[in-house]
Amino acid sequence: MDIFQSVLLTIATASTPLLLAAIGELVVERSGVLNLGVEGMMVIGAVCAFAAAYLSGNPWIGVIAGIVAGAVLSLLFGVLALSLATNQVATGLSLTLLGIGLSGMIGENFVGRAGARLPNLDIPVLTDLPLVGRLVFGQDPLFYVSIALTAAVMWFLFRTRTGLTLRAIGDNHKSAHALGINVLKYRYLAVMFGGACAGLAGAHLSLVYTPQWVENMTAGRGWIALALVVFASWRPWRVIGGAYLFGAVTIGQLHAQALGFGIPSQLLSSLPYLATIVVLVLISRDRRLTVMNTPASLAQPFVPDR
Amino acid sequence: MQSGSEGTPLLKTVGLTKVFGEVKACNGIDLSIAPGEIHALLGENGAGKSTLVKMMFGVLDPSEGEILWKGQPVRIGSPGEARRLGIGMVFQHFSLFEALTAAENIALVLEEKTPISKIAETARKLSVDYGLPLDPNSMVGDLSVGERQRIEIIRCLLQKPDLIILDEPTSVLTPQEANKMFETLERLKAEGKSILYISHRLDEVKRLCDTATVLRHGKVVGHCVPREETASSLANMMVGSDVETVKREGAVPEFGKPLIEIRNLERPPATPFSIPLRGIDLTVRAGEIVGIAGVAGNGQGEFFEAVSGEATQKRADIVSLNGQDCGDKGISGRRILGVGFVPEERLGHGAVPSLPLSENMLLSRHRTDAKSMLGPFGFVRNAAVRSASKRVIGEMDVRKTAEDPEAAALSGGNLQKYLIGRELDRQPAVMIVDQPTWGVDAGAAARIRKALIALARSGSAVLVISQDLDELFEISDSIAVMHDGRLSEPVPIAEATYEKIGLLMGGAEPGHMAFEGVKEEAGA
Numbered sequence: 025m026d027i028f029q030s031v032l033l034t035i036a037t038a039s040t041p042l043l044l045a046a047i048g049e050l051v052v053e054r055s056g057v058l059n060l061g062v063e064g065m066m067v068i069g070a071v072c073a074f075a076a077a078y079l080s081g082n083p084w085i086g087v088i089a090g091i092v093a094g095a096v097l098s099l100l101f102g103v104l105a106l107s108l109a110t111n112q113v114a115t116g117l118s119l120t121l122l123g124i125g126l127s128g129m130i131g132e133n134f135v136g137r138a139g140a141r142l143p144n145l146d147i148p149v150l151t152d153l154p155l156v157g158r159l160v161f162g163q164d165p166l167f168y169v170s171i172a173l174t175a176a177v178m179w180f181l182f183r184t185r186t187g188l189t190l191r192a193i194g195d196n197h198k199s200a201h202a203l204g205i206n207v208l209k210y211r212y213l214a215v216m217f218g219g220a221c222a223g224l225a226g227a228h229l230s231l232v233y234t235p236q237w238v239e240n241m242t243a244g245r246g247w248i249a250l251a252l253v254v255f256a257s258w259r260p261w262r263v264i265g266g267a268y269l270f271g272a273v274t275i276g277q278l279h280a281q282a283l284g285f286g287i288p289s290q291l292l293s294s295l296p297y298l299a300t301i302v303v304l305v306l307i308s309r310d311r312r313l314t315v316m317n318t319p320a321s322l323a324q325p326f327v328p329d330r
Numbered sequence: 331m332q333s334g335s336e337g338t339p340l341l342k343t344v345g346l347t348k349v350f351g352e353v354k355a356c357n358g359i360d361l362s363i364a365p366g367e368i369h370a371l372l373g374e375n376g377a378g379k380s381t382l383v384k385m386m387f388g389v390l391d392p393s394e395g396e397i398l399w400k401g402q403p404v405r406i407g408s409p410g411e412a413r414r415l416g417i418g419m420v421f422q423h424f425s426l427f428e429a430l431t432a433a434e435n436i437a438l439v440l441e442e443k444t445p446i447s448k449i450a451e452t453a454r455k456l457s458v459d460y461g462l463p464l465d466p467n468s469m470v471g472d473l474s475v476g477e478r479q480r481i482e483i484i485r486c487l488l489q490k491p492d493l494i495i496l497d498e499p500t501s502v503l504t505p506q507e508a509n510k511m512f513e514t515l516e517r518l519k520a521e522g523k524s525i526l527y528i529s530h531r532l533d534e535v536k537r538l539c540d541t542a543t544v545l546r547h548g549k550v551v552g553h554c555v556p557r558e559e560t561a562s563s564l565a566n567m568m569v570g571s572d573v574e575t576v577k578r579e580g581a582v583p584e585f586g587k588p589l590i591e592i593r594n595l596e597r598p599p600a601t602p603f604s605i606p607l608r609g610i611d612l613t614v615r616a617g618e619i620v621g622i623a624g625v626a627g628n629g630q631g632e633f634f635e636a637v638s639g640e641a642t643q644k645r646a647d648i649v650s651l652n653g654q655d656c657g658d659k660g661i662s663g664r665r666i667l668g669v670g671f672v673p674e675e676r677l678g679h680g681a682v683p684s685l686p687l688s689e690n691m692l693l694s695r696h697r698t699d700a701k702s703m704l705g706p707f708g709f710v711r712n713a714a715v716r717s718a719s720k721r722v723i724g725e726m727d728v729r730k731t732a733e734d735p736e737a738a739a740l741s742g743g744n745l746q747k748y749l750i751g752r753e754l755d756r757q758p759a760v761m762i763v764d765q766p767t768w769g770v771d772a773g774a775a776a777r778i779r780k781a782l783i784a785l786a787r788s789g790s791a792v793l794v795i796s797q798d799l800d801e802l803f804e805i806s807d808s809i810a811v812m813h814d815g816r817l818s819e820p821v822p823i824a825e826a827t828y829e830k831i832g833l834l835m836g837g838a839e840p841g842h843m844a845f846e847g848v849k850e851e852a853g854a
Binding site for chain 1: 437
């Protein structure tokens with residue numbers, strides 16, 4: 025039973041950064057912007073969070089630094105892709121390259137240092153409950169943040185007028201402009217929210233998952249987060265399912281390797297990516313659902329005609 | 331200036347000007363709209379009507395001049411500000427969101443924090459009240475164009491505007507739907523609201539509007555009372571010279587053997603928003619022009635794709651062109667049989683906007699004219715392509731600014747002449763055109779219609795899909811109507827009347843009871 029519980033705990037820890045980054049990108053894409061720079065913003069978030077926590081000794085300051093760093097980098101994307109209407113795909117890709125390079129430079133002096141880990145929640149009695157105690161009441165704080173954030177995004181998108189406006193912009197930015205909605209303002213805010221979430225996801229990696237700084241430590245998680253948004257067909261509750269499925273596959277392949285299955289480890293490590301492709305093929309079968317949920321103006325630059 | 335006194339216009343523009351680059355889209359427009367009147371804004375495509383109302387609605391900033399609202403000069407910086415002043419607008423190309431419900435679409439422009447369910451209820455009540463029934467919970471993407479327009483109008487009314495701007499509202503409606511809308515407008519007028527009605531349909535304007543302002547090339551050429559004018563005097567004001575109407579000369583020609591044969595064409599909807607085709611049969615003979623009328627979005631686009639080979643059929647014998655079964659062939663395969671196609675969308679479908687005309691020529695003819703345009707190993711013979719391009723430009727009188735300009739640099743009318751000429755240049759035995767003169771000025775339109783008639787007289791079969799009924803009556807030998815993915819029997823032109831075609835456009839069956847009276851077109 026203990027093994028079972030610890031497997032579940034590691035799955036939650038592996039899934040949390042995916043969920044955080046994906047829920048941010050979901051909001052960005054719902055507004056009609058495709059920011060492929062998630063990996064870059066995540067890795068910058070990771071290094072800044074680690075550095076700030078290491079220097080201050082307080083992991084919470086690290087969390088804030090990660091959020092701010094991700095948001096600042098996304099602001100750069102916003103200036104280029106929104107104000108200057110550059111190609112969003114190219115801009116996003118270069119943002120990732122910039123993030124990886126910049127994080128290597130910032131983190132040079134922090135490689136191999138022991139960092140400050142964000143402590144897990146520990147509520148007397150509750151956390152010690154058998155079976156579910158550790159799972160429900162004893163995880164790291166960002167786990168709770170990720171779940172709460174997903175619920176909040178769900179409520180925001182489908183229950184508030186502002187969320188409705190955001191979805192409308194993603195569906196047709198020209199019509200939104202004609203109705204007098206400030207398209208660029210909404211998109212800037214969405215992009216920065218996405219950046220902050222990616223930065224927070226990075227902070228989780230360097231403060232909880234493996235509390236140290238290793239160059240390029242995001243290891244493609246930003247890309248999985250991007251795929252998750254499509255996987256979830258832009259619906260928040262499905263992002264949770266997707267993130268946990270991928271977390272489970274990642275952890276599962278580690279355990280499979282440990283148990284000595286005669287399968288090459290490279291094949292097992294590629295499972296999450298294969299799963300992405302399979303799922304993308306499966307969901308594209310229902311065209312009606314896809315068209316209804318896909319933001320129709322995704323990745324199209326918007327220049328208001330004045 | 332006192333505000334609110336008798337005789338103060340609701341809205342007045344003084345010297346309103348908008349410059350795009352070198353072009354003055356609007357040049358010193360003076361216009362005034364009195365409270366409680368229906369004011370027509372007349373003009374050809376490209377006369378500056380849309381630019382003018384976009385300035386009134388805050389979508390565009392004027393370059394010069396000012397707008398007076400109830401006597402006070404105002405700067406309308408955004409549609410939101412226009413709405414707060416009391417100006418509402420129903421757009422020509424709808425500003426609706428397809429992935430949202432009707433109620434959500436309406437909620438977007440209402441600032442107060444009323445819950446969607448309440449908005450849905452108000453909208454439903456108001457829509458029934460004005461005879462424009464709609465279901466607030468339906469997804470806009472699933473609705474017909476007429477229903478979408480209802481949403482636009484209801485959305486506009488819920489903002490309680492003093493002035494309602496309607497940009498070519500009837501261009502997507504059947505004559506019967508249009509009649510219904512006129513009743514709504516009369517009622518709004520009786521409630522004291524002003525309406526700015528943009529149209530180039532003179533009959534409507536004469537019937538509905540109290541005053542009119544006529545625009546030509548961005549300038550006001552006259553103010554008049556439409557009821558005191560004749561349709562032709564209004565047309566002359568719009569065009570600036572006597573309108574040339576195309577006439578089919580000589581006796582009714584003899585038609586030859588069938589060159590287009592479509593047998594029970596079926597097509598499931600390709601996207602959630604498209605119309606399925608249901609059992610379409612059609613024959614067009616040599617020398618004949620058949621027109622296909624219909625309200626936009628009733629399957630015309632899907633039909634064109636199926637006939638042109640953009641969407642292929644399962645069996646070859648469903649579509650037969652120039653005497654050969656070709657239902658399983660793609661576009662090039664059908665073109666090689668001697669068929670020419672011109673799609674509805676000029677830029678992006680008919681032509682690549684960023685490529686020069688000559689390369690656009692090659693794109694549609696690299697298979698049919700492979701012998702002359704391609705050399706060994708498939709290398710392009712640029713000289714041959716350019717000379718063909720030049721020939722078309724000369725033949726169709728395409729006005730251009732450069733030797734071989736990009737397609738996007740041409741005006742709509744000139745590009746359309748080029749695209750039609752590109753196909754005619756091959757002397758196709760079969761020609762299929764979707765919306766040949768949509769958004770094209772009168773001169774170019776006349777030229778295109780003449781060319782199509784000449785092609786038919788030389789013994790080709792011509793199929794024209796158009797929303798412009800006048801055009802179809804002008805050039806067709808018979809007119810079939812598309813409604814909800816079905817095609818009616820072609821009506822010979824001698825028996826066709828506007829009323830008859832209009833009823834078919836609304837979905838009535840000839841010989842049916844409903845066909846005799848006006849069919850009630852109810853939505854939800």
